[in-house]
Amino acid sequence: MADNPAVALEFKNITKTFGHVVANNNVTLDVRKGEVLSILGENGCGKTTLMNMAAGIYFPDHGSILIDGHPVTIRSPKDAYEHKIGMIHQHFKLVDIFTAAENIVLGLNEEGKYNIANVNARVSEIASRYGFNIDPKAKIYDMSVSEKQTVEIIKVLYRGADILILDEPTAVLTLQEIKRLFEVLRHMAADGKSVVIITHKLNEVMEVSDRVAVMRKGEHIATVDTDKTTIQQLTDMMVGYKTDLNIHRSEPVSPRPRIEVKHLSLRDKEGNQVLSNVSFKANGGEILGIAGIAGSGQRELLETIAGILRPEKGEIIFHNPKKDRPVTFYHKTLRQIKKLARERCFHYPDGSTVTFAGKSNRQIRDEVRREQVLFNGDEIMDLRYKTPLEIRNLGVKLSFVPEDRLGMGLVGNMGISDNMMLRSYRKGMPVFLNLVKPKKLGQEIVDKLEVVTPSLRAPVRRLSGGNLQKVLVGREISSSPKVLMAAYPVRGLDINSSYLIYELLDEQKRTGTAVIFVGEDLDVLMELCDRIIVMNSGSITGTVDGRTVTKDKLGFLMTKQVKKKQA
Amino acid sequence: MSHLGNFLVDSLALSATFIYGSTGEILTEKAGHLNLGIPGVMCMGGAGGCLMISIAMNWGVPQPLIALLGVLGALIMGALMGALYSFFAVTLRANQNVTGLTMTTFGVALMKVLMVKDDIIYLKNDRLAEAVACFRFPFAGRGDKLQTLGFMFFLAVIVAVLATYVLNRTRTGLSLRAVGENPATADAAGINVTRYKYLATIIGSGIAGLGGLYYIVDWMGSNEAYKTIEGLGWLSVALVIFVLWKPWLTIPSGFIFSVLYTCANHVSSISWINGTMEDTYLFQMLPYVFTIIILIVSSVRNKRENQPPASLGLSYFREDR
DSSP states (O other): OOSSOOEEEEEEEEEEEETTEEEEEEEEEEEETTOEEEEEOOTTSSHHHHHHHHHTSSOOSEEEEEETTEEEOOOSHHHHHHTTEEEEOSSOOOOTTSBHHHHHHTTOOOSSOOOHHHHHHHHHHHHHHHTOOOOTTSBGGGSOHHHHHHHHHHHHHHTTOSEEEEESTTTTOOHHHHHHHHHHHHHHHHTTOEEEEEEOOHHHHHHHOSEEEEEETTEEEEEEEGGGOOHHHHHHHHHSSOOOOOOOOOOOOSOEEEEEEEEEEEEOTTOOEEEEEEEEEEEETEEEEEEOSTTSSHHHHHHHHTTSSOOSEEEEEEEEOOBTOBOOTTTOOHHHHHHHHHTTOEEOTTSOBOOOTTOOHHHHHHHHHTTOOEESSOEEEEOTTOOHHHHHHTTOOEEEEOSOIIIIIOOTTSOHHHHHHTTTTTSSSSSSOOOHHHHHHHHHHHHHHTOOOSOTTSOGGGSOHHHHHHHHHHHHHHTOOSEEEEESTTTTOOHHHHHHHHHHHHHHHHTTOEEEEEOSOHHHHHHHOSEEEEEETTEEEEEEETTTOOHHHHHHHHHOOOOOOOO | OOHHHHHHHHHHHHHHHHHHHHHHHHHHHHTTOOOTTHHHHHHHHHHHHHHHHHHHHHHTOOHHHHHHHHHHHHHHHHHHHHHHHHIIIIISOOOHHHHHHHHHHHHHHHHHHHHHSTTTTOOOHHHHHHHHHHTOTTSTTOOSGGGGOOHHHHHHHHHHHHHHHHHHHSHHHHHHHHHHHOHHHHHHTTOOHHHHHHHHHHHHHHHHHHHHHIIIIIIIOSGGGGGTHHHHHHHHHHHHHHTTTOGGGHHHHHHHHHHHHHHHHHGGGOTTSOOOHHHHHHHHTHHHHHHHHHHHHHHTOOOGGGSOOTTTTOOOOTTOO
C-alpha cells in the first residue's frame, strides 16, 4: 500500500443515540480506497449502526460523513447508492419468487425500456469480472445462502457501488464458501473498490483484512494494520480487559451410553429424505458435537429425538441407569413390570432372578412396594414415536434448546417466570397454577446468569438474543436433564455470552449429562466437544475425536457425499 | 340464433363482470392487500355509475357521453372505496380482513338504499332502456343476441391483458409484485411502498367498480340487479385464486364461471329438464360448488410461483423489523 493512501469514506465525530442509549459516541474512522477494512466488535457495540449511517438507514445526530474528502448528506439507501456506497445486510433483502436478475434491478430507474434480457447479460458480465458463479435466471428460492449473498453483492455492484459494506457476511457460510467469498473480496479491493466487513470473528479478520478497526461500547478504540497485530491483542481491545480465550473442556468422567440412535430415517412433508440411516451413541458425561453445513439435518435429528418429528424408521433408545435400583409404580404399571420380569430384567436383593412365577398380582404389588424387585442393568426405553409429553411422563429427563429461541423455545409475549412455567405447569394441584416456584426459578436464572431484563414479567421478546438464550438454557438446565440437546446455542451471541453458554454445557457434562451440541463454528466444536459427528445431507459422514481432529478433516467430512443406498 | 348460441353469448357477455372484478382484485392483491371488500366495491361502483347516468340523462347529455360518464362514475366510486380501504389498511394499519368485510357490508347496504330510493339512482324502466342503449356500441342495432356485447365487454378484455403486461413486463409491475411479496425488500430498494399500495388498491377497486356498473346496466339492464351483484363479487374473489393471480387468465376462466352462472337462466328452455323454479335454484348453486372444488384443488398446489403474494394480508410497518 502506498504511504499516503487515498481515503474513500470518512466518518468524523459521529454520534448517534436511540432514546437514552448511545449507539455511537464521537466516532472518527476512515476507509481507504482499495482496502479491506474489518470493523471488529462485540454484539451491540455499534458497528452495524455506524455503517448503517453510511448506507442511509440511520442519520447521525452529530458529526459528518465525507466521501473523497467532501461532506455528504445520506438520508436514504438511494442517496447512499448515488454516493456509490452499497451495503449487504445480514438478513438478505430479496424477493423469493423473483429471479436473481429481477432482484438486482428491483427499484432501479434506468434509462430506456425495461428489458430483462439486457439485465441478465449485465449481471453475467459483472459476475464473470469478479469471479462469481451465478445464473441470473435462477429463482431465489432455489438458491443456497451463499448464492443469495452473491445476488446481494452483485445487486450492489450493479448499482455502481465503489464502497461495499458487508454486515456479518460469513455467519451463514461454510468454510469453502467463506474462502471463495474472501477471494472475491480481495479481488474487488485489488480493483480499487473499498470493502468493509463487519464481524466479530477474529480468525476471519486476520485472514482477509488489511486493517482492523476495533469498536467497543459505541466507541472507536483503534485501527491497526492486520499484519502488525495478534488475535490476543484484538480481543483485549474488543472486550476491554484481558481475556482468556480458551474454552474449558473437562475430562469425561466414566462415560456411559445414554441415547442410542440406530438407523434413523426421516422424510419431510414433501417426501424428501431429511435423515437417512443415522446411527450414533451419545454418552453421559460427554459432549457430543454435531458439525455440518446448516440444513444438513442437524435440527431435524434433534427434533426427532425430542419427539417433535416422527421418524420414518429407526430406533431411539434411552438408557436409564437403574442397575440394582428397585422398580417402582411411579413410572411403571403392573403390566409393564410383569412384562419386564418375563424378559428377566429384575433380580431380588439376594441375586436370584425375579420371575413372579405362580404369584398373584397382590403379591407382586407387595414385593414391588417393599422395594424387593431390583433392575439387572440399565433400563432401556424406546423413545420412538413418543411425543415430548409422553417422553417426559416416562421419566426421561430430556432437555432441548431449539435453534428457534422465540418460536419453539420461549413465548415472546410472556415474561420470564411465565416461560419457566411452560415446563412445570402440569405439576402440583390441578386447576390452580403454582406461580411461586417458576418465579423463584426465574429470579435464580436472572441472578446466576446475569440476564439483563427490566423485570421478571417483561415480555421476553424484548430481551436481546444473548439474554434470551441464557433464559432458555437456564430453564432447560434447571430440570437437571439426563440428556441436553442444544442447537446453535451461541448463534448471534457476543463473546462473553457465548463463553458463558460453553461453560454451562461443560458444567452439565461434569454432572454426568449427555450433552449434544450442534454448532457452526468449527474451532469451538473442536475445543468444546469430546466427540464430533459430522453430517452432510442427512447422513453421518464421520465420527471423530474432538481432541485430535483437524479443521481440514472436518471440512472434508462436511462436504463428503455419502452414496445413497438403492432402495 | 340457436338456444346454445344465445346461451354462449349471454355467458360471454357476463364474463366481463368477472374479468373486471377479478382483475381489480388481482391488482390489489399484488400489492399485498387481501381486499374482501370487492363485493362492496362492485356494488358501489354500480351505484356510482347509475348515479352519473341518471344525472347525465336529467341534463340531457348526448347518448355516447352518457355511457362514458357512467363509466367514469363507476371508476370514481370504486376508486373512492379503494382509497378508503387503503386508508384503513395502510395508514391506520387496520386488519385487512376486517376492513374488507366492513367495506362489503357497507357498500352492499348503501347501494341497496340508494337503488330503491326513488329519483336518486333508480332509473325508471323506460329511462333504463334508454341508458342500456348507450352501452350497445359497437354492435348496436344488429337485432340478434350479439348486440349485447357492448364496448365495456371489450374494454374488460383490454384491461385484463394490459394488467398482465404491466405486471410482468414493466418496471412498475416488478416493483408492485415486490411490494406484495416482500415490502421490506421493496422499501430497501427505494420503492415507495405506501404509494404503490395506495395506487394499486385504488386502481384495482376502480376496475372492480366497472364490473358493478357493467352487470347492472349492460348485462342485466334491470333495477333488480342490485339483489344479485354481491354474489358475483364473491365469485370474483374466488376467481382470483382459480386464475393463480394472472389477470389474462380471467378471460377464459371468467367465461367458465359465467357459463355456470347463466345456465340457471336457460334451464327452463332445455326440454329434457322440466324447468321448474326449484331446478333454477339448484343450478344457481353451480358456480359456488365449482368454487369450493377449485379452492380444494388449488390448496394442494405447490409450485412457488402459483402461490398468493407472500405478504398478502399483512400490514407493513417499516420500524417493525
